[in-house]
Amino acid sequence: MSDKHKIIIDTDPGIDDAMAIHLAFADPQIEVVGLTCIFGNVNQEQATRNALWLAESAHYHCDVVSGASQPLVQAPNEPSYYVHGDEGFGDLGAQSPVGAAHELDAADYIIQMCHAHPGEITLCPVGPLTNIAIALQRDPDLVKVVKSVVIMGGAAFVPGNVTAYAEANIWNDPHAAEIVFAADWEVVMIGLDVTSQVTCSEDDYKLIAKGSPKIGQFILDISQFYTRFYHSVLGEEVCVLHDPSAIIAITNPELFDYRREPIAVICDGDEIGQTVPDSSLSRTPTKIAVGVNVDKVKGLYLSRSAKADAAKARRSQ
Numbered sequence: 001m002s003d004k005h006k007i008i009i010d011t012d013p014g015i016d017d018a019m020a021i022h023l024a025f026a027d028p029q030i031e032v033v034g035l036t037c038i039f040g041n042v043n044q045e046q047a048t049r050n051a052l053w054l055a056e057s058a059h060y061h062c063d064v065v066s067g068a069s070q071p072l073v074q075a076p077n078e079p080s081y082y083v084h085g086d087e088g089f090g091d092l093g094a095q096s097p098v099g100a101a102h103e104l105d106a107a108d109y110i111i112q113m114c115h116a117h118p119g120e121i122t123l124c125p126v127g128p129l130t131n132i133a134i135a136l137q138r139d140p141d142l143v144k145v146v147k148s149v150v151i152m153g154g155a156a157f158v159p160g161n162v163t164a165y166a167e168a169n170i171w172n173d174p175h176a177a178e179i180v181f182a183a184d185w186e187v188v189m190i191g192l193d194v195t196s197q198v199t200c201s202e203d204d205y206k207l208i209a210k211g212s213p214k215i216g217q218f219i220l221d222i223s224q225f226y227t228r229f230y231h232s233v234l235g236e237e238v239c240v241l242h243d244p245s246a247i248i249a250i251t252n253p254e255l256f257d258y259r260r261e262p263i264a265v266i267c268d269g270d271e272i273g274q275t276v277p278d279s280s281l282s283r284t285p286t287k288i289a290v291g292v293n294v295d296k297v298k299g300l301y302l303s304r305s306a307k308a309d310a311a312k313a314r315r316s317q
Contacts (some may be wrong), residue, residue: 004029005251006031006033006117006120006121007024007032007121007123007250008032008035008036008110008122008123009024009032009034009035009124010036010037010124010125011038011051011243012037012038012039012040012042012047012127012128013037013041013042013051014041014042014047014050014084014088014127015084015085015089015225015226015239016126016226017126017243018054018089018218018219019219019243019244019305020246021035021054022215022218022308023244023301023304023308025058025060025308025311025312026305026308026311027247029251030247030251032060033113034063034102034109035051036106036110037051037064037065037101038068038106038130038131039070039079039130039172040127040168041079041084041127042079042080042081042084046079047127049095049097051064052097052101053095053096057215058311058312059315059316061315063109064102065104065109067106067130068130071128071175071176072130072134072173072175072176072179073175074173084225085222090226091221092221106131107131107138108135110131110135111135111139114142114146118144118145119147121146121147122146122250123149124151124246124250125149125153125169126151126152126242126243127169127172128170128172128176129153129173129177130173132176132180133173133176136180136183137179142185143184146185147186148185149185149186149187150190150246150250151169151188151246152169152242152243152245153169153170154167154170154191154275155191155192155193155274155275156191156261157277157290160192160273162273163272165266165272167191170274171272174267174273175265177265178267181263181286182283184284185284187284187287188249188286189286189287189289190245193288193290194245194290194291196240198245198292198294198297198298199230199239199240199241200238200239200241200298200301201238201239202223202224202237204298205219205223205239207306208305211305212310214309215305215308215312223239226239227239241298244301245297248300248301255293255300256289256291256293257291257292258287258290260286261278261288262279262280262281262285262286263277263286263288264276264281
């Protein structure tokens with residue numbers, strides 16, 4: 001068994017998705033098996049195109065797989081173009097990858113890969129949970145072969161970010177989230193309780209670009225749109241590191257404080273998308289991140305991301 005963390009990132013790139021993916025590509029502790037793509041920050045077609053381009057731009061050989069284009073039950077919400085830009089990469093236009101997506105769809109790919117590597121693969125969904133829920137519906141035994149599910153999503157004890165109650169990924173498909181949280185497997189929730197505390201400034205991104213003039217410059221470029229959005233809602237010139245925090249929680253779980261409690265997801269009404277800790281539920285408790293060592297998580301993000309070009313160069317040899 002490899003000593004690396006084998007992960008499948010389920011993603012809707014997305015600015016902070018791109019940051020998380022390049023972080024994972026640069027981390028020698030991680031083997032990214034595949035990028036499964038989902039609607040959310042952008043539409044599903046854009047997400048797949050962006051994921052293909054991110055892998056190619058880093059010379060990283062992993063599968064890129066198209067997934068669901070709409071939620072399980074509810075009508076789809078509009079993509080978050082106002083947060084991530086019209087094509088998902090801030091002010092940058094559409095990128096043009098050379099390759100094509102895997103022949104399977106995301107749910108079947110997740111099922112196949114997790115059965116091929118039982119107990120080894122961590123699923124890391126950083127978008128809506130539709131692909132994961134469909135995989136569970138098709139194969140309930142998936143829970144027996146997945147190592148863990150580390151989710152960027154939810155808000156247990158803090159307000160949401162798209163409504164007073166809901167975090168965006170859960171809000172975009174609450175019915176899928178309810179299926180995932182109700183399943184009998186290890187779920188780690190890296191939600192707004194911790195991710196909203198971890199931020200980077202333009203100077204931080206300039207440090208990444210100094211260490212990695214190609215990939216780091218791309219990250220600096222896309223961060224500027226994200227920074228303008230957060231300035232409009234927070235009044236601060238920062239980017240919030242939602243998705244990268246979930247990647248770091250896989251390699252460095254000791255940097256987070258957790259409490260275990262079952263989670264229910266509200267699927268209708270004004271509070272739709274809320275993730276509610278409920279100790280009375282007879283379901284497997286979720287490992288909810290409630291505290292974070294901000295300085296160390298941010299420091300790891302910066303130091304690992306600054307080595308992205310070096311990691312790319314090694315792969316290109």
